[in-house]
Amino acid sequence: MKSQSRRSFLASGIKTAVFGALANSGLSSAFAQSTPWSNWSGGQKCQPAGRYDISSEDQLSDLLKSTRGSIRPIGSGHSFSPLVPTDGHLVVIDQLSGILDYDxxxxxxxxxxxxxxxxxxxxxxxxxxxxxxxxxxDRQTLAGATATGTHGTGVELQSLSGYITALRLVTPNGEVLDLDENSGDLFDAARVNVGALGVVTQIQMQNRELYKLKKREWTAPTEDILENFDELAASHRHFEIFPLVYSDYSSVLSIDESDEPIGQTIIPSVETSLADLRPLGVNASPAEKLASNNARAQRAEVSEAVDLSYKLLTNLRNNRFNEMEYSVPIEVGAECVREILKTIYDQAIDVAFPLEYRYVGAEDPWLSMAYGDHPHATISIHRTATEDYSPYFDIIEPIFWKYGGRPHWGKLHSLSHRELAELYPRFRDFMEIRESLDPEGRMLNPHLRKLFNA
Ligand SMILES: Cc1cc2nc3c(=O)[nH]c(=O)nc-3n(C[C@H](O)[C@H](O)[C@H](O)COP(=O)(O)OP(=O)(O)OC[C@H]3O[C@@H](n4cnc5c(N)ncnc54)[C@H](O)[C@@H]3O)c2cc1C
Incomplete structure (x- = not known):
């Protein structure tokens, strides 16, 4: 074991040495040598020292107990922010999947x-x-999605983390904790954990009976919708808009429960609209783009579909992009959207991707974007993955700050612990829990050190 450690040390440094010792232990079957890692958009990359493909909680607990050094749990790499990159080890829990129990x-x-x-x-x-x-x-893992507070749309509906009723957390020192509402603060911290408290292996979700939904998609003047957004959001189970840039129009989406027979209509996706909105190219003036996009938006068709909820709520997104998303109080959501659209137009920012504007119901997990007693509005901006997002995102991000925006953990932002502690009322409490569970900071990478001042 010792000589193995020394060889690994010489090859890749101390962290690898500590993990290299495991090659001869019961964990060797789970270990794979270093291969490059990259997220979905290609915007985040790293060369980890190695990865562990865990097959049981015992194996995971052994790994954490018998090693030292940096470790990052990974899901399916669909976060845009640098939550994962590490030169330490990645832990993959793909094998811990499926329904384990139900009531x-x-x-x-x-x-x-x-x-x-x-x-x-x-x-x-x-x-x-x-x-x-x-x-x-729906490509995300349940652990990865809940770790970042991933949400859909619906003023009465919470993020996925809001429906967690219990979870199992293997802490950085290998201890196994079963947490539920009786666990107090730790439960509310762990439901959105950014992979900084340990590795989550099981999650109990509050579900509902199987149901069908009917989806309707159309275009409408953005201003008409924004003025009536609260009523529209209250009268539909799900309601959201994709405000088109250089346009007075939005693509509008409402989804409601339905008993109608399942019927698949081909629904033109936002990506299709996006392709339609590019024809004038970068050299067209904002006014030319506006006229062209408005004319196209007015020609867009209404489409409808009925299906089981899980088939209707999610989409395929084949055009890779990077994204920034903030939540703001719903009272200022429409104003924030207006200011972003105006800024894009006034500064002639070269972007064709629509914004996305949704409501998320109030909830308890401390790091949820909708934490507190009131629903929040979330606003996203996107940029094609092959283009540099910084010039665009750097101009728009301060607009989110102006409206008290809280960043989505899985999406790009530039905030650190100072601002985050102002925006998330329980942020300092989360920092304390993180420190107590991981005093050596082995779950941290540079991005998380900045977030948690560690
Ligand atoms: C095309 C696209 C569409 C998206 N749409 C939405 C949307 O509609 N709404 C929304 O809110 N977000 C959306 N996202 C963001 C996405 O849902 C989140 O970034 C999510 O965290 C990605 O999950 P993942 O499984 O890929 O996790 P990863 O990105 O791999 O990891 C995310 C975080 O989870 C942690 N983690 C992973 N596994 C564990 C574990 N077992 N224990 C503890 N921590 C763990 C990681 O350490 C990391 O901090 C979208 C992303 C993309 C690319």
Whole structure:
């Protein structure tokens, strides 16, 4: 064991030495040598010392107990922010997946935290359950999605973390903690944890009976919708808009429960609209783009579809992009959207991607974007992955700050612990819990050190 450690040390430094010792232990089957890691957009990359593909909680606990050095749990790499990059070791829990247990009366299901959201729909359908809400795509793992407070849209609906009723956390020192509402602060900290408190292996979700939804998509003048957004959000289970840039129009989406027969209509996606909105190219003036985009938006068709909730709520996003998203109090949401659209126009920023504007219901997890007693509005900006997002995002981010915006943990932002502590009322409490669970900071990377002043 010692000589193995020395060889690894010579090859890759102390961290690798500590982990290299495991090559001869029961963990060797889980270990893979270093391969480059990159997120979905390609904007975040790292060369970790190695990765562990964990097959059981015992194995994970052994790993954390018998090693030192940096470690980052990873999901499916769909975060835009640098939460994962490390020169230490990655921990993959893809094998801890599927429905482990369920209760037909309470409609709760205990799920392996490495499950992909997209695999869970059919598995839950088989036991007569459906998740209350889903985000825009379903490629994420349940652990990764909840770690960042991933949400869908719906003023009465919470983020995925809001529906967690219990979870199992293997702490950085290998201790296994079962947390639920009786665990107090630790539970509210762990439901949105940015992978800084340990590795989550199981999550119990409050679901509901299986249900169908009807989706309707159309275009409408942005101002008409913004003026009536509260009423529209209250009268639909899900309601959101994709305000088109250089346009007076938005793509509008409402989704409601339905008993109508399942019928698949081809729904033109925002990406299709996006392609339509590029024809004038970068050299067109803002006024030319506005006229052209308005004319196109007016020609867009209304589309409808009915299906099981999990099939209707998520989309395929094949055009890779980077994203920034902040939540603001709903009272100022419309004003914030207006200012962003005006800034893009006035400064002739070269962007074609629509914004996204949604409401998320109030909830308790401390680091949730909608933490507190009131729903929040979330606003996203996007830039194609092949383009440098900085010039655009750097101009828009201060607008979010002006409206008291809280950043999405999985999306790009430039804030550190000082500002975050002002925006998230329990942020300092989270920092204390993090410090107590991980005094050596082995779960940290440079980005998390900046977030937590560690
Ligand atoms: C195309 C696209 C669409 C998106 N749409 C939405 C949307 O509609 N709404 C929204 O809110 N977000 C959305 N996101 C953001 C995305 O949901 C989050 O960034 C999410 O965290 C990604 O999950 P993941 O499994 O890829 O996790 P990763 O990105 O791999 O990791 C995210 C975080 O989770 C931690 N983590 C992973 N596994 C564990 C574990 N077992 N224990 C503890 N921590 C762990 C990691 O350390 C990291 O901090 C979208 C992203 C993309 C690329």
């Amino acid at each position: 037909a009366d309470s409609l709760r299901a205990t799920i392996g935290a490495g499950s992909r959201l997209g695999d869970l729909g059919a598995q839950l359908e088989a036991i007569g359950q459906g998740m209350f809400n889903l985000p825009d795509i």
